[in-house]
Amino acid sequence: MPQVPTTVTPCVKVEELRVIEISFYDHEYYAGRQLIATITHDDDLTQPWVVMVNDKEVHCAATLMLCHRYICLQYKRGTLPVQEETPVATTGNEVMCEIAAQCEQFGFELLDDGIYKDEQKLGSIGCTDGCWWVIRATSVHQQKVPCDSALDAVWVLSMVELTQPSREELLNKPFDELTPQEWERLREYQPVVERELVAA
Secondary structure, three states: OOOOOOOOOOOOOOOOEEEEEEEOOEEEEEEOOEEEEEEEEOOOOOOOEEEEEOOEEEEEEOOHHHHHHHHHHHHHHOOOOOOOOOOOOOOHHHHHHHHHHHHHHHOOEEEOOEEEEOOEEEEEEEEEOOEEEEEEOOOOOOOOEEEOOHHHHHHHHHOOOOOOOOHHHHHHOOHHHOOHHHHHHHHHOOOOOOOOOOOO
16 A cells, blocks of 8 residues: 655644633633633533633533533634633622722721721722722612722722721620620720729
8 A cells, every 4th residue: 555645734823711610600712811701501412511702601510510510622723612712800709809909908808798997897899891989888879889990999989988896885796706806905904993982
């Protein structure tokens, strides 16, 4: 059998994909800094794991790993639909990273239900359609106040005046619910000494 000369084309180097797990059911896939696809989960489907590009379903499978393999293979082949550019800080993960970075600069603690300082809630921050907002915990109507950036929103929360509980409130609070700061405040209080009445 005669040998037929063949030409070998070198493999195109594909940059490594980076996966960010937002939750057990939500994952984002990045090539460099560009979002290329997401994986979500839908219990109503026979194959509940879904690959999304540009908010459209492009593939579904029975397991997360099969969706992962699909994204990697299609990206390497160049057949994965192209993700449209999204404005900076629009994915939930990027927004949370920006808020966390700003909270760290101010010494605030970011928890699931808001932003805290010394275990007292200051409020919440978010970004909707590229517009930043803040809600102060002390706000009666809990309305969103527009801000220019995450830094601006955290700065607004830094202006919230923290109220300190009175000595009576601290003494009436169960001891296992006292914060370290409240214990320290209790230690600073001096007991009231009743004056003895000296009979003349």
